[in-house]
Amino acid sequence: MKTMLSQKYLRILLQLGWVASLIFILSCSKDGEDTPPEISEPINGHLVESEGIDPEDLGEEHGSIGILIDIRNVVRKGYIPTVAEIDVDAQEGNYSTSLDIDEFTNMARLAIPVADLSETALSELRDGVPLHITLKESNGTIILQQSFTAESFRENGTRVVIDAKSLPLLDNKLVINTELPYYIHLVYDGQFTNRILESGNQSEIEDYHYTGTPFSIGPKENAMNMENVYTQFKLIPVSGKEDTFYIKAVWGEFYFSHWMDTDYWLYYKEDATSLPVDFEFTMEIQESGNIRIKNYLGDYIHVHKDSEGNVSTLMHTSTGAPDGSIVGEFRLIPSTIRWEVESLATKYLEPILPSVNTSFGINSTLSNCTSGTLEQEVVFEETIQTTTTVAWEESIELTSESTSSFSATVGVSTSVSFFGQGVDVSAEATKEYSTTTGFASSQTQYQDAQNTKSNVFSVTRSIEVQPGSAVLVYDAYQTYSNVQMPFIQRFRVRGTDTEDGIALTGEEIKSQFIFSHFNGVITKVESDFVEITLRGTTTLDNLVDARNDAIEVANDCDG
Incomplete structure (x- = not known):
């Protein structure tokens, strides 16, 4: 009797369990019409944050390394080389070439993109390789040959200075005005x-x-x-x-x-x-x-x-x-001379650019793994100082009976790559010069002028992410640090006798520059003036550009 009752109760319990299971399944099928089965329940009710964009995808520039062949000492002695033939004794590549010499800065530029070099070749050039340099006139006549045991290829270019001590001075004519004291x-x-x-x-x-x-x-x-x-x-x-x-x-x-x-x-x-x-x-x-x-x-x-x-x-x-x-x-x-100095123009050499540095204020993928639309405010604020420094390596020192001053504004421009796109950048700085009434000191060199510009980047925006989707959001900026550009500034110089108003001839002015230990270059001698160039380097630090974007991408809900 007890066994029959037990079996009866067991059948009832199984029937009740089957009904309960059916009710549960039907209930789940109804809810599934609003929430797709691949979307999980909200994770703490907020967006899931994961890695953002790779800097390489923003067009990173790896820059170049190189050398700058400096022949200014040769030009000061009256020679005019136009071509520098350079033999680079490297094991990992052939970089020997013939370079045109810039007539204003008196430099020849050899730049090699880092992207074109293997790690071994890059290391070899950075460590230093032997060089043999031949300077030639436009007609092919050899002016000077010089060898260097090891010179390193660097960003901005390692300056290789040609020694001209072995060359005789071509023009040492002394021209004196017999009427002047x-x-x-x-x-x-x-x-x-x-x-x-x-x-x-x-x-x-x-x-x-x-x-x-x-x-x-x-x-x-x-x-x-x-x-x-x-x-x-x-x-x-x-x-x-x-x-x-x-x-x-x-x-x-x-x-x-x-x-x-x-x-x-x-x-x-x-x-x-x-x-x-x-x-x-x-x-x-x-x-x-x-x-x-x-x-x-x-x-x-x-x-x-x-x-x-x-x-x-x-x-x-x-x-x-x-x-x-x-x-x-x-x-x-x-x-008794009064000097008149007129600034004419700036000429500059294209830089051997270093690599660009990419930084982020925000760089994330925001995934919405909930069943509802989520919104997040993104705020990016950054101030970056761009500094332009103009350093003159050469100077004018003219002695006169009275002090007078003049200014020179140096402006340079170049093209750089930001986010894979070419961008023209420019900068300028002004320096005051003066003639002096004394002569018990030598020239003052490396006179600096500096300008600073504030670049303010401020972006506030709301990012809306639909259920089951994701948005890649980034605020990026790219900077070039310490970009160096050799330049020359051209000047025209006249001199007048204050006693009788008679102008000095160009040859007489040239002699005065010789006496003053002038370390620039006289490029032109005319009837009553000379033209000269002074060389220096402009350094552009923290050249910057910014980009921000929000792009719909695949979600990261599965981890």
Whole structure:
């Protein structure tokens, strides 16, 4: 009896379980009409965030490496190379080539895209390879050949400077304006001093002979004093003898001479046409731009320092010079010239670009794994400073009776690649120059001018993601760091005598640039002016561009 009842209850329980299962299945089928079976329930009720776009997909530029062959030293000596043949001794590739030399910057540029190099080749060039460089004129004549044991190829280009010491100076002609008074400034052992030649006081002249002290080197307080006529001289050419002059005091008919082959004196002579040979002095231009002065016997003026290390006021021949004396060197500085400097134009060399750097403010894939539309606000704010620095490697130093100033604005432009697209960028900076009334210092080099620009990127937007979909959202910016562009600035220079308004000739101005140790290049000499170039480097740091986008992509709901 108990067994029959147990079986009866078991059948009832099975029937009830089957009905319950049927109800559950029917219930699920009804809900499935609104929610597709592949979409899971909401994950904490928000968007699922996963990796965004690969920087490579935004057009990353790998940049180039290279060298810049600098021939400016050769051009300063009067040569005009137009072609640089370069033999690169590399094992992993053949990079030897013939390069055109830029006529303004006096550089030849060899750039190799990093994308074209294997890892081994890139490493070899970065570590440094031997070079052999041949400079040629336009007609094929070889000017100079030079070898380098190892030079590294770098972003922006490693500068390979050609040494021109072995080349003779082509044009060292000395052109003097005989109507102008000059200071004769002492350069001791290659260093500018605060000493100039001085003739002494006129009241001490007796019997047509200067009896106070020998013709001397004046002290600091007399330097560049327009009211002190005893430090100013005129140079009168000796007929038929190149670069040979009589040195005449501006205050009277007194001329520089050597005495008894030991020292130098000042003598009165009424008629310069009848002066004997011991009044003749030849001026020889050195490669430094200084001059050496020698008498008719071929003996140079010697100078020395006293026991306290100060330059002595006395000058000697080699015979009368004390121990430790050296050949004196001088530069001629006109005392009554007003200079006019006009800035003309900028020329620049295309940069050897480094690689671009890609950064992100936001870079994510937002997947909606819920059954409802989700929305998210995306905010991107970034300020990036772009800095333009103009550094002059060369300078003008013109000495005048009065200080005057002028400015030069350097503007450069180039094309770079942002996000795979070419973009033109430009920048400029202005530098003030001045002429000076003093001459006891050398040129000031590497004068910098700098501009800074703020690039503000600010984007706020709402991203709506439909159920079961995803959106790739990114705010990206690409930057180039320390892009270097060699440039030259062209100037036109004139000089006018303030006493009579007469303009200096181009050749006379050129001589003044030689005396001033000018380290730029004179490119043109005309009747009353010269054109020169000064070279420098413009550095563009943090060149930047930005891009933002929201793109529908496959969801990441399955992890």
